[in-house]
Amino acid sequence: xxxxxxxxxxxxxxxxxxxxxxxxxxxxxxxxxxxxxxxxxxxxxxxxxxxxxxxxxxxxxxxxxxxxxxxxxxxxxxxxxxxxxxxxxxxxxxxxxxxxxxxxxxxxxxxxxxxxxxxxxxxxxxxxxxxxxxxxxxxxxxxxxxxxxxxxxxxxxxxxxxxxxxxxxxxxxxx
Ligand SMILES: C[S@@+](CC[C@H](N)C(=O)[O-])C[C@H]1O[C@@H](n2cnc3c(N)ncnc32)[C@H](O)[C@@H]1O
Numbered sequence: 001x002x003x004x005x006x007x008x009x010x011x012x013x014x015x016x017x018x019x020x021x022x023x024x025x026x027x028x029x030x031x032x033x034x035x036x037x038x039x040x041x042x043x044x045x046x047x048x049x050x051x052x053x054x055x056x057x058x059x060x061x062x063x064x065x066x067x068x069x070x071x072x073x074x075x076x077x078x079x080x081x082x083x084x085x086x087x088x089x090x091x092x093x094x095x096x097x098x099x100x101x102x103x104x105x106x107x108x109x110x111x112x113x114x115x116x117x118x119x120x121x122x123x124x125x126x127x128x129x130x131x132x133x134x135x136x137x138x139x140x141x142x143x144x145x146x147x148x149x150x151x152x153x154x155x156x157x158x159x160x161x162x163x164x165x166x167x168x169x170x171x172x173x174x175x
Contacts, residue, residue: 004166005090007157008126009035011170012086015124016041020085023047023118025073025111026103028095030057032088037065045080047073050101053094074107077114085123087115091138092130102134105141112142116152119173127169136164143169151175 002010009032016022016039024033027048036044046068048054054070062068069079073089089112093102112127119125131139146154151174158167 004128004157004168005031008032008088008090008128008168008170011126011168012088012124013039015085015122017085018042021045021082023076023080023084023087023115025076025087025089025115026091027057027068028053028090030061032090033057033061033066036086037061041065041086043067045069045076045084047071047076047079050094050097053097072107073111074114076111077117080118082118083120083123084115084118085120087119087123087125088128089115089126090128091142092132092135099134103138105138108138109141109145112145116149116171116173121173121175123173125171125173127171128166129169130166131164139167146171 018040020041022036022041022044024046027046033044033046044066049072058068091103093099129139153172155170159165
């Protein structure tokens with residue numbers, strides 16, 4: 001079966017095209033940015049708070065189609081001044097790094113709110129959630145926030161048989 005990350009990419013694919021503007025809200029080593037670039041999109045914005053991770057991904061993937069910022073995604077509205085077609089958040093911590101440096105409930109909710117503001121009507125956003133120890137509260141807070149929104153449709157994709165494993169929130173902006 002496909003991983004949640006693969007499923008998130010499949011969900012985003014229909015809104016990716018030559019003029020598409022995309023956001024990788026948790027750049028890490030750039031696998032999601034790699035995916036966006038492989039779809040020949042126009043531009044990818046990326047946000048990452050860890051300097052070493054940021055520098056090495058920028059070195060590897062930086063080009064005329066990328067705009068990377070060493071700043072938290074909770075500031076994205078200060079850095080993006082155009083509507084976007086597709087956004088991905090892959091929450092949690094850098095797999096090869098310090099698990100204490102991880103996304104946090106309040107900044108994650110703030111970032112998701114800003115991302116919804118930036119998203120075009122019919123644009124899509126995928127959230128890969130990790131409801132393990134530290135990610136559990138974050139997952140609850142993000143879901144509670146999404147339930148208050150009236151301009152989106154949201155579907156949840158999860159493994160029925162395994163507790164606390166990654167799951168997906170798939171969002172499309174209706175109006
Ligand atoms: C699960 S990893 C992302 C994996 C990434 N998408 C990839 O393909 O490698 C989560 C990343 O989010 C970063 N991060 C944590 N808090 C952040 C924040 N407030 N803004 C942006 N990035 C953050 C972490 O440093 C980590 O690199």
